[in-house]
Amino acid sequence: MTVGFAIRSAGALWLIAGALLTGAPSRAEAPGEAGAEDAASGAEARAVHDPWERMNRGIFTFNEFADRYFIEPVAIGWDTIVPDLVQQGIENFFHNAATPRRIVNDLLQGKPRKAGSDLGRFAVNTSFGLLGFFDPAGAEGFPPAEEDFGQTLGVWGVPPGPYLVLPLLGASSPRDTVGLAVETFVLAPEYYYIPFTVTYPLTGTRVVNARSLVLETVRAERASAFDFYAAVRSAHVQFRANQVRDRAHEPEDQDADEDLYYLEDEE
Numbered sequence: 001m002t003v004g005f006a007i008r009s010a011g012a013l014w015l016i017a018g019a020l021l022t023g024a025p026s027r028a029e030a031p032g033e034a035g036a037e038d039a040a041s042g043a044e045a046r047a048v049h050d051p052w053e054r055m056n057r058g059i060f061t062f063n064e065f066a067d068r069y070f071i072e073p074v075a076i077g078w079d080t081i082v083p084d085l086v087q088q089g090i091e092n093f094f095h096n097a098a099t100p101r102r103i104v105n106d107l108l109q110g111k112p113r114k115a116g117s118d119l120g121r122f123a124v125n126t127s128f129g130l131l132g133f134f135d136p137a138g139a140e141g142f143p144p145a146e147e148d149f150g151q152t153l154g155v156w157g158v159p160p161g162p163y164l165v166l167p168l169l170g171a172s173s174p175r176d177t178v179g180l181a182v183e184t185f186v187l188a189p190e191y192y193y194i195p196f197t198v199t200y201p202l203t204g205t206r207v208v209n210a211r212s213l214v215l216e217t218v219r220a221e222r223a224s225a226f227d228f229y230a231a232v233r234s235a236h237v238q239f240r241a242n243q244v245r246d247r248a249h250e251p252e253d254q255d256a257d258e259d260l261y262y263l264e265d266e267e
Contacts, residue, residue, distance in 0.1 A: 048234060049161075049162050049163060055165075056163065056233075057165075060165050060229050060232075063165070063167070063170060071211050072211065072215070074211075075212040078212045082209075087209055090205070090206070091206075091210060092135050093131060093132045093133050095144065096129070097132060099118055099121065100122070101148075102145050102146070102148070104187055105147035105149055105151065105152045106145070109147065109151070109152050114147075117143075117145070118142075120137070120142055121144070121145075124137040124140060124142065148183055149187065150175055150179025151240075153175050153179055160237075160241075161173050161175055163236075171233065
């Protein structure tokens with residue numbers, strides 16, 4: 001997986017938010033508390049299939065370094081000069097632009113009603129929302145959908161395989177890696193005929209803007225997690241499983257995990 005592929009891929013939106021280093025404890029642990037944490041971590045490791053953990057943690061370390069010393073500082077500067085309303089408008093624009101790919105995945109998953117809802121949302125936001133910078137469709141009862149080809153493969157019965165951390169792209173699996181490749185090179189053919197002088201700045205803007213929207217959330221998660229690698233792994237695996245079952249938005253406490261770890265799917 002090259003850096004060029006990472007920059008071109010829509011999965012780079014959540015470049016760092018879903019690919020962070022195992023955090024050091026932010027507070028002193030009592031012996032009993034540390035033992036409980038170790039037991040919980042061991043139980044979680046057995047529940048999640050992660051045979052490549054040593055390699056994954058190394059890549060996670062690299063991704064954290066890239067975030068702390070490159071992406072986050074730029075995102076802080078962006079957050080300082082760009083108003084929140086504009087940041088959200090930029091995120092809305094990119095999300096709306098990727099709707100045709102989500103409609104294709106709706107149909108591939110056998111969800112014609114959802115495809116119709118996404119089509120209506122796309123039409124309303126593109127025409128009345130200034131190409132998607134605003135979200136009037138949300139106010140009209142058209143909720144945002146988050147379908148990608150990795151989910152489509154899951155609906156078709158393809159197992160996710162072992163947990164996998166990709167350089168720069170973050171938390172994934174073999175199934176989702178294949179899905180991301182299809183999303184990038186098949187469902188997003190514009191990358192073949194739009195020059196990189198246009199796609200690179202656009203994707204870079206999206207990455208920095210998206211990172212600026214979760215600055216405080218990521219800081220809080222880093223500070224509170226005993227083992228950040230395990231926390232991200234657990235959240236990502238559960239979230240992707242819920243997405244395949246169309247339950248990603250049901251629990252209220254899932255929202256924070258969605259903001260942090262829903263990386264590959266915002267396109």
